[in-house]
Amino acid sequence: MADKERVSSSESLRSTRTFGKVRCHNPSCMGRITPPPGSKQITCPTCGMTYRLFWVTPELPRIRGPVWDVNRKLAQETLAKKLETPDSDSK
Amino acid sequence: MALDRKIAYINLTTGDVEIKPIPLEMRKKFIGGRGMDAYLLYNHAPEGCDPLGPENPLIVSGGLLTATCASATARTHVMAKSPLTGLLGSCNMGGFFAPEMAWAGFHHLVITGRADKPVYLWIHNGEIEIRDAGRLWGKNSTDTQWAIRDELDDEEVKSMVIGQAGENLVTYACVMTGIKNAGGRTGLGCVMGAKNLKAVAVRGTMDIKIAHPVDALEHNKKFIDQITGAKVNQIQGALGTPFIWGATNCWGGVRTRNFQYNQMEYADEIEPEAIDDYAAETMGPHHMTGCFGCQVHCRAQYKIQSGLYKGKYDEGPEYTSLGAFGAEPDCKSIETVLTGNHLVNQYGVDNLEIGSMIAWAMELYELGILTSKETEGLDLRFGNDEALLQMVHNICTRTGWLGNVLADGGIPAAEKIGKNAFDYLIQVKGMNNLHSDERATPGLALNIATASRGSDHLRSRPAIDLYHLPEPVLRKIYSSPVPYEGPLSSEHTEYIGKPWQVFWQENVYMAVDCLGICKYHTVFLGATLPNFEDWPEVIYYNTGLEFTPKEIWDAAERCNNLERLFNLREGLTRNDPKKGDTLNHRYFDEPCRRGAPDVIGKRIDRDKFNVMIDEFYEHHGWDQDGVPTTETLKRLGLEKEPTRLL
Amino acid sequence: MDKFLTVDADKCTGCRLCEQVCSVMHEGVSNPAKSRIQVIKWEQEGIYIPVICKQCEDAPCMNVCPVRAISRDPEFGFVKVDHEVCIGCRSCVGICPFGAMGYNGDTHQVFKCDLCGGDPQCVRFCEVNALEYVSANRVTSQKKRKGAARQSAAERQAVALG
Numbered sequence A: 001m002a003d004k005e006r007v008s009s010s011e012s013l014r015s016t017r018t019f020g021k022v023r024c025h026n027p028s029c030m031g032r033i034t035p036p037p038g039s040k041q042i043t044c045p046t047c048g049m050t051y052r053l054f055w056v057t058p059e060l061p062r063i064r065g066p067v068w069d070v071n072r073k074l075a076q077e078t079l080a081k082k083l084e085t086p087d088s089d090s091k
Numbered sequence B: 001m002a003l004d005r006k007i008a009y010i011n012l013t014t015g016d017v018e019i020k021p022i023p024l025e026m027r028k029k030f031i032g033g034r035g036m037d038a039y040l041l042y043n044h045a046p047e048g049c050d051p052l053g054p055e056n057p058l059i060v061s062g063g064l065l066t067a068t069c070a071s072a073t074a075r076t077h078v079m080a081k082s083p084l085t086g087l088l089g090s091c092n093m094g095g096f097f098a099p100e101m102a103w104a105g106f107h108h109l110v111i112t113g114r115a116d117k118p119v120y121l122w123i124h125n126g127e128i129e130i131r132d133a134g135r136l137w138g139k140n141s142t143d144t145q146w147a148i149r150d151e152l153d154d155e156e157v158k159s160m161v162i163g164q165a166g167e168n169l170v171t172y173a174c175v176m177t178g179i180k181n182a183g184g185r186t187g188l189g190c191v192m193g194a195k196n197l198k199a200v201a202v203r204g205t206m207d208i209k210i211a212h213p214v215d216a217l218e219h220n221k222k223f224i225d226q227i228t229g230a231k232v233n234q235i236q237g238a239l240g241t242p243f244i245w246g247a248t249n250c251w252g253g254v255r256t257r258n259f260q261y262n263q264m265e266y267a268d269e270i271e272p273e274a275i276d277d278y279a280a281e282t283m284g285p286h287h288m289t290g291c292f293g294c295q296v297h298c299r300a301q302y303k304i305q306s307g308l309y310k311g312k313y314d315e316g317p318e319y320t321s322l323g324a325f326g327a328e329p330d331c332k333s334i335e336t337v338l339t340g341n342h343l344v345n346q347y348g349v350d351n352l353e354i355g356s357m358i359a360w361a362m363e364l365y366e367l368g369i370l371t372s373k374e375t376e377g378l379d380l381r382f383g384n385d386e387a388l389l390q391m392v393h394n395i396c397t398r399t400g401w402l403g404n405v406l407a408d409g410g411i412p413a414a415e416k417i418g419k420n421a422f423d424y425l426i427q428v429k430g431m432n433n434l435h436s437d438e439r440a441t442p443g444l445a446l447n448i449a450t451a452s453r454g455s456d457h458l459r460s461r462p463a464i465d466l467y468h469l470p471e472p473v474l475r476k477i478y479s480s481p482v483p484y485e486g487p488l489s490s491e492h493t494e495y496i497g498k499p500w501q502v503f504w505q506e507n508v509y510m511a512v513d514c515l516g517i518c519k520y521h522t523v524f525l526g527a528t529l530p531n532f533e534d535w536p537e538v539i540y541y542n543t544g545l546e547f548t549p550k551e552i553w554d555a556a557e558r559c560n561n562l563e564r565l566f567n568l569r570e571g572l573t574r575n576d577p578k579k580g581d582t583l584n585h586r587y588f589d590e591p592c593r594r595g596a597p598d599v600i601g602k603r604i605d606r607d608k609f610n611v612m613i614d615e616f617y618e619h620h621g622w623d624q625d626g627v628p629t630t631e632t633l634k635r636l637g638l639e640k641e642p643t644r645l646l
Numbered sequence C: 001m002d003k004f005l006t007v008d009a010d011k012c013t014g015c016r017l018c019e020q021v022c023s024v025m026h027e028g029v030s031n032p033a034k035s036r037i038q039v040i041k042w043e044q045e046g047i048y049i050p051v052i053c054k055q056c057e058d059a060p061c062m063n064v065c066p067v068r069a070i071s072r073d074p075e076f077g078f079v080k081v082d083h084e085v086c087i088g089c090r091s092c093v094g095i096c097p098f099g100a101m102g103y104n105g106d107t108h109q110v111f112k113c114d115l116c117g118g119d120p121q122c123v124r125f126c127e128v129n130a131l132e133y134v135s136a137n138r139v140t141s142q143k144k145r146k147g148a149a150r151q152s153a154a155e156r157q158a159v160a161l162g
C-alpha cells in the first residue's frame, strides 16, 4: 500500500533540527545561542540570563541550569518592578 | 498475528474464565490498548459502581502493535474506575509486561469480582489459571516478582504486581512491573488490592506473525533513526526524564513548596547531570536501560550509596521523583531523592501523588492547619528530609492518624483535616497535579484542567509549545490530518490557538496509547517525531490492517469521547472544583515569583481561561457544559453506546 | 572469515530489540523464543548479557552431529545447519556450551545464528553498539579462534567428566 517515497510532515521537519545551539529559556526571548564548543557557561546577549552548559555530545550542548546568582538577581529586580504595577501580566 | 490476540474475561469471585477473539470491526473503531479499554470500561462498569467493589472491572491491555516489529511497543495500559477520583482510572507503564502477555496470546484482560483470599493470575500460552498468593501477600513489588519466578520456575515470567501500598488500599497505589515501571496514576494498584489480586504473571512463546516482515523490518529501521536522531531523545538517552525537570526548573515551571513557588533555586545537587554522575559512579559508564524494543533508553540505573538503604539497586529517578522528593518538599539532597524513589518503587505507590500529598501536608503544617497533634510529633516542615521519608512509610503502611488520612487521597483527606485545607490542594478531578507549574503556559494549564484522568501531563500536553516554533511549523504539525485554519501562536505564554493544540495532542496521545507505543516516540517533546501521517505504514506492515491518518484520528477522537462519556456518567460537571475541568484558585490568584524575567508575575487569566475551555469544547463538538452533542456522538458512531459487543 | 560478531554486555541496555528483529528476519514472526540471540538478565542487579553463537572453531555441535548436518560456511565462516540432512536428534542443542543452538517446536528443526548471511540485523539495530560486526586482522582472528577453541575444549572436557 504505502508509497515509500512519500515524506510525512514530521520527517520533512527533520531538516530543521539544529545541532550546536541552545535556546535562551526566557519565554519572549528564546533566542538561539551558539556556545563555543566545550564552553561551560553562556550569557544570552538579548536578555542577560546566564546559564551553565552541559555537552551531551560534542555537537549537542544543553542548558544545565541557571547561574543562580545572576539569574536570581534578574528575577528579583523584575519581581520588584512588577509588584509596582501589579496587573501588568494578567491582562 | 497481532490481530489474533484474544480478550479474556476473568471473574475472581466465581473463578470463571472466558476467552474470545477480538472482531476486526472493533479494531477499526477502537484500535486496541487504551481505546479498547475505554470501550470495555464504559460497557462493563455499572454506573456509579464502587471502585473497590467486585463489579469494578480491572482492564489490562497491550496495544495493537505490542511486540510487533515496530519501535518501542512496550507499553501496558490499565483501566478501571478510579478509587482516587471516582472517575476514569487509567494508567500506562513501560517495561516488558505487555509484549510477554501478547506472546502468551492476549491483548486484553477484563478482571471482575473479588477473590476471597489473595490470588494471582498465571497466564501462559493461551491458558489462564488463578493461583494462591498467600505466600506473596505482604511482599514488596520486586520480591513479589522474583518469588513468582521461583514458584513457576521460569526466569522469563513477567508480572504486573502490587506492593504493600496496594494491599493497604492506599488510593493512589500503583501497579508495577520490573524494577520501577509503574502504572502510577489514578490508584489502580488499590483496585487490585481490593480484588485480593496480588499479581498477573505472564509468559508466552506464541508467534506474532508479521504481515509484511521485510517491509516492517526496513521501516522500523527508518523509524528508529528518526526517533533517535531527535535531540530531545539523545538528551533523554543520556540523562533520562530528569532532563525535563532540570530544563523546566531553569525557567521557572517547576512547582515548589506545594504551590508557593515556581522554581527550586540552587538545586544543583539534584539536577540531571548530578544524578547522571551518581549513576555512573555506582553502575559504570553504561548505566542507561530501557523498555522492550526501545533505542531511546531513558532510564538510569543506580545504587544508593549511603544511609539505611545503602547498596540497594534501583532505576530512575524520573521527573516525578525529583518533584516528589526534591522541589515539592524543598529537599535538596540527592540521597533523599534516590531513597524516596526506591521506597515508592518498593511499596508500589504513585511518586507523583504521594509527593504532592506530603508537600500539601507540609504547607498545612506551616500554616497551622495541621499541628504536631495530628502529625503525632513529626516536624512536618518543608526541607525536613527525614519527615518526608517517614511520611512515605506512614502513608504506605497507613500508620498514624495522618498517614492513614493522607492514604485516602486528597479530597477525602481535606474533608477529614477540615478548615480550608482543600484550598491548598493542587488537584484537578481529585488527582494532584504534576510537579510543574503552568501559570506561565496557558496551553499546558488547559491540558491539565481537561485531562480525562484528572490533572495529567500525558493526555493532551502540547509540550512542543514551549519551543517557540515558528508559526508555519506549528501549522504544518497541527493542520494534519484535519485541516485547521484558526489562529496559532508561537508564544507559549499566550492563549491564542492553544485549545486546538490541546485537542490535537489529546488525539495523538490517545492514538499512541491505542497502538501501545511510548510517547517519546511521538510528537510529545520533539516536533520532528512521528504522528498520524507516519503510523499507517507501521500498522500495515505489521498487522496488514489499512488505516488512513484521518481514520486513526477519528478512532482516537472516538475513544476520547468514550472516556468523556464515562466521566460525565460518573459525575463530571464543567465547573465542579472537585470533579470538573477546573484549576485550583491559586493558578488565577497568585503570580509567579521566580524564574525567567518573562515568567515572573504570570498567572492564568480567569476570563481567558474560560474562553479557552469554550473553544476546546467547540473543537470537540461538545456543548457549553462539556457534553458531546447528539451529532457528535452520531458522527463518531457512539450514539448507541453501551453496545456490549465485547 | 574476517568478521566477527562481538558482544559487549556492558553496553547492553536490555531492550531485546535484537531478539525481536532476529526472529522477524528469520521466521517472519516476532517471537524471542525463536531468536538466534537471547538476552539473559539479572534484573535485580541491572545486568544484561546477550548470548549468541560463537561460531566456534572446534565446534562441539559440529563434532557431535551423527549425520554431519553441521558445517562451516565457506564465505562467511559461520557454523550452519543443513536442514535437508538434519534428523532432529537435538544432540547439538544439548552439547552447545553457550545454549546458542535453539529448537523450534513448530517446525521440529534446530536453529542457530547464521550472521544473517553477512548483514547481521541484531547489529544493525543495536544503536548502543553492544553488538558489533567487526573485521579482525589475522592476529586477533587467530586469537579469537584459539580462545573459542580453548573454551569449547574445556567445555568438552567438563561434559566428559560430568
Ligand code: SF4
Pocket: B072, B074, B094, B095, B289, B290, B291, B292, B294, B295, B296, B297, B298, B299, B518, B519, B520
Ligand atoms: S523511551 Fe524510555 S519509557 Fe519509552 S520505551 Fe524507551 S525506555 Fe521505555
Ligand code: SF4
Pocket: C011, C012, C013, C014, C015, C016, C017, C018, C019, C039, C048, C050, C122, C125, C126, C127, C128, C129, C130, C131
Ligand atoms: S539490541 Fe543491543 S542493547 Fe538491546 S538487548 Fe540487544 S544487545 Fe542489548
Ligand code: SF4
Pocket: C005, C021, C022, C025, C035, C036, C037, C052, C112, C113, C114, C115, C116, C119, C120, C121, C122, C123
Ligand atoms: S546475526 Fe542475524 S541470525 Fe545471528 S543473532 Fe543476529 S540477527 Fe540473529
Ligand SMILES: [Zn+2]
Pocket: A024, A025, A026, A029, A030, A031, A044, A045, A046, A047, A048, A049
Ligand atoms: Zn534571552
